Amino acid sequence: MLILLPPSESKTGRTRGRPLDLERLSLPGLTAARAALLGPVAEVSGRPAAADLLGVSPNLTEEIARNTRLTTAPSVPTADLYTGVLYDALDLASLDATARRRANRRVLVISALFGALRLTDRVPPYRLSMAVNVPGVGPLAGHWRQPLAQELPAVVGRGLVIDCRSSTYAAAWVPQGDLARRWVQIRVPGATHMAKHTRGLVTRALCQSQQDPRTPSGLAEVLAEAFRVELHQPASATKPWVLDVHTPKS
Template sequence: MLILLPPSESKTGRSRGRTLDLERLSLPGLTAARAALLGPVAETSARPDAASLLGVSPNLTEEISRNTRLTTAPSVPVAELYTGVLYDALDLASLDPAARRRANRRILVISALFGALRLTDRVPPYRLSMAVNVPGVGPLAGHWRQPLALELPEQVGRGVVIDCRSSTYAAAWVPQGDLARRWVQIRVPGATHMAKHTRGLVTRALCVADADPRSVAGLADLLGQDFRVELHEPASATKPWVLDVHPPQA
């Protein structure tokens, strides 16, 4: 299986450590597209109107300035980089060794700056949304569409694609053909404030489980052991299955 997660706006930094090395990141087919963004993002972030261009509050001066130090700042393992509601619920640090190995294999974080990252990759903290139109590059979802379409299908294998991305990040890669029939969007009905938390719990459950479902129905059965779920067929051949996962009762 392949679990697609969004990044978080909040990120953890470090005061020391080795700097970014694009050649050491997973998914080497994305290296050229990654390299093409570093300079334009740094230049955009150094402009007086950077906050407006990046779509963030002008008060976030330190987070914006991180984008100007992408090649010199200490890098952080992705497993520690992203924080926030989803990642708190996932709680990678508390997984046992077997579940952590499955998490390393199964999870991909879709990133506006790096395309897609494994938990073991090391990158610097940054502030960039997939919704941004970077001067000299254009809309980031469009920048990543072809590289991700070439690189991600082989990461799926024979299992299912479990999509926990927001719509902004989902625009960067849409599974096609046979993969589309194994593509499942995790939806949390009637609980917007609990959606990220529940998706984090779902991701954790899929890493704890030794099973690797080869079908959408098998995934629903697996998650049905821990959650109340409802599976809905795709609205069309280009749309995903939708698995409603109800938040656990408090």
Template sequence: MLILLPPSESKTGRTRGRPVDPDRLSFPQLTDTRRAVAAAVATVSAHPDAADVLGVSPNLTREIARNTTLRTAPSSPASQVYSGVLFDALDHGSLDGAAKRRANRWLVVVSALYGAVRPTDAIAPYRLSMAVNLPGVGPLASAWKPELSEVLPEAAGRGLVVDCRSSTYAAAWTPQGPLADRWVQVRVPGATHMAKHTRGLVARHLCEVGRDVRKVPQLVDVLTDAFEVSLTPPPRAGRPWVLDATARA
């Protein structure tokens, strides 16, 4: 199983520690693009118009400045760096040993800076969205799409692709061919905050239950104890199944 997550906007860093070693991250095929994006965002972030280019508030001067030190900033496991609503609900650190091992195999965060990372990958906090058109690189979703198309199908193997990404990050990779038949988009009704929280709970539940199901309808059986779920088949070839999920009270 491959469970795709978006990154959080909020990120937590350390004051001490080793910097990121790009050669030690998962998916080494992405190393060259990671280096290019990191260099480009560092350059942009040193300019007065950085907030406009990055599409963030000018008040986020500290986070923008942090982009200029990506090569030397202390790194932490991605499961600790990403700290938003979804990741609070996932609560990777509190998983038991077996569930955590599954999470480390199944979970992949799609990132504008790193392309794709697993929970154990040591990364630095950054401020960069997949929606950015980055000078020197171009639109990031377009830049990452061919790269992710090489590595994510292999990560999925014969299992399902459970897609918890937002539309901004879904633009960076779309499952193709037979893999699209095993692609499930998790949709949550209601406000964005609740949607993120529920997707985090879904990812956690799948890792805790540990059933690596191979057929999409079986996913309903795995989730039904903890969620109200309904499954809608794809409207046409190449589109995902849609799983509507609401956490049970």
């Protein structure tokens, strides 16, 4: 299985460590698209109107400034980089060694700056949304659509795509063909803030599970051990299965 997560706006930095090395990141088919963004993102982040162009609050000056140091700032393992509600619920640090190895294999974070990252990849803190239109590059979802479409199907193999992304990040890659029939969107009905928390718990449960379901119904059975779930068939051949996940069982 491949579990797709969104990034978080909040990120952890470090004061020491080696800088970004694109050649050491996983998914080497994305290297060119990653390299093409570093300069334009740094340039726009140094402009007086950077906050408007990046769609963030003008008060976030230090977070914006991080984008100007992408090639020199200490890099951080992706597992430690992202914070916030989803990642607090996932709580990677508390997983045992076996579950952590599964997480390293099964989890992929979709990133506006790096396309997709394994938990073991090391990158610097940055502030960039997939919704941004970067001058000289264009809309980021469009920038990543072809590279991700070429790279990710081989990563999925014969397994499921378990989609915990927000709609903004889902726009960067839509599974096609046979893969679309193994695409399951995790939905949390009636929730907003708690949706992120529940998706974090779902991801944690799947990393702790020894099972590797190959069908949407098999996934529903695995998660039904810890959650109330309802599986819905795709609305069309190009749409995902939808798995509604409710409050964890007590």
